[in-house]
């Protein structure tokens with residue numbers, strides 16, 4: 001392990017191993033296969049990169065997306081590691097050069113897609129090449145249980161037979177115990193050790209907001225309040241991404257839409273631009289987000305809610321991968337819940353699978369609706385025990401107050417009953433307020449007509465939303481003109497009899513206002529002092545120029561986190577600069593002078 005640590009320092013510029021890295025690396029160095037579950041940003045890559053550099057032979061890294069491979073390979077090359085990738089975008093001359101290096105034993109790491117690797121000629125050729133390790137990145141893609149299922153991952157189980165003596169390492173950031181089991185079975189890791197890190201992501205500041213109507217206006221507000229930072233906005237539909245991106249551009253934000261319906265070249269160009277930008281906002285469909293891997297994403301906003309807690313953690317997990325504070329903000333509503341349920345109902349899958357999916361959706365909404373610490377809830381869901389509140393999510397910073405709304409709830413339920421489920425929300429609320437346009441004599445004579453003066457229209461909307469969440473009311477989509485009817489009969493009866501209480505959340509201040517006020521978390525990610533900010537920005541613009549000159553993404557040169565440390569420490573010598581995390585020998589040689597120059601210009 002001494003040599004592993006030396007490589008970590010020399011090549012990657014990190015002082016110590018983090019979390020389970022050392023254990024995982026030790027296992028691979030001993031020639032044994034393993035499964036490692038580390039949170040996004042937890043440093044999964046060095047777990048296979050270092051063994052590949054130490055063990056004789058070529059290290060294979062199987063990765064689902066070209067964009068992911070391209071990034072890692074560029075980063076490794078910047079650090080002076082012999083790495084390459086083979087995929088359809090690589091031109092023949094470069095391919096030939098890569099094969100020459102492989103045959104000469106000069107290459108430490110080769111990145112490849114699962115379908116690329118499993119081609120017979122490729123396997124045949126590699127069977128004549130000594131291999132150090134086979135890493136399977138994003139291993140949850142093998143599981144149908146998860147949310148990123150990729151059928152081609154299933155073929156990877158055969159690697160156990162084809163390369164029997166080579167240790168295999170499956171790594172992923174999302175894996176409840178069921179997905180882990182799938183990974184072990186499919187990838188034939190039955191007897192291998194499993195390393196599961198804590199899912200804590202102290203740099204993430206989470207919040208969720210019930211939306212009123214479309215989230216568009218709030219999304220624009222939130223993004224506009226975060227200028228000069230990169231972010232991702234997830235929307236549920238292609239059309240939604242286009243609309244939001246357009247609204248953001250009109251508000252002066254450099255935003256682009258990104259979804260599977262775009263022509264391939266355009267899509268790739270947009271992704272590249274996003275990855276290379278210092279500040280850009282990508283509005284993507286949830287189904288198409290896996291390539292969106294950029295370490296300096298400072299916020300992820302779900303304009304439409306995710307599909308499950310796994311998906312939630314994975315998607316907001318794309319913020320703050322560099323370890324600097326980042327926000328995850330999620331919008332949701334009862335209509336999203338209803339829609340998710342309906343989609344499950346329409347799927348042609350086993351009843352048992354449907355039940356699991358329904359439970360997952362319910363668990364997600366319980367988390368979003370709930371009043372307790374959000375990251376703690378997620379971590380418990382993943383099976384962690386002894387979890388403490390994060391101290392910085394919306395619920396931790398200002399626990400929502402609620403008030404008893406049983407009486408108005410009785411009025412609403414009774415009105416729905418009398419109206420016979422023939423009207424939507426707006427008409428129901430008009431009825432309660434006695435404001436129905438051109439009201440019929442019959443309706444005006446109902447005992448519920450105009451009884452709801454103690455609440456205003458917005459409060460009624462919130463209450464109706466609450467009743468929908470609790471299943472006391474039900475919304476029939478009715479081809480886009482939803483109608484409200486009574487829900488669970490026992491529950492409704494209990495409310496009528498005042499045996500069941502209905503609580504509504506009181507209007508809370510906007511999350512960003514709250515969070516500025518208090519920040520009391522123990523593990524809260526460090527924030528930069530205002531005195532270091534100008535140097536940090538200067539370093540960022542230097543990095544931006546250096547990246548443009550080489551046509552690589554800025555974070556391949558240094559992560560924000562490294563620049564933040566430099567801005568704070570203001571190193572006055574190369575030795576001092578080398579002590580900063582993320583500055584290894586290769587990057588010191590390449591960029592040391594330039595960085596020192598920027599720092600010096602601030603000392604004068």
Ligand code: ADP
Pocket residue numbers: 014015016017018021038039040041042043044045046295321322559581582
């Ligand atoms: P992921 O687990 O998401 O694949 P990466 O391997 O990309 O994460 O690493 C995330 C970040 O953590 C990178 O900026 C990387 O340089 C940094 N990192 C990895 N290992 C360490 C370490 N031992 N100490 C400090 N930073 C580290």
Ligand code: ZN
Pocket residue numbers: 372373374375376389390391392393394395396397
């Ligand atoms: Zn919390």
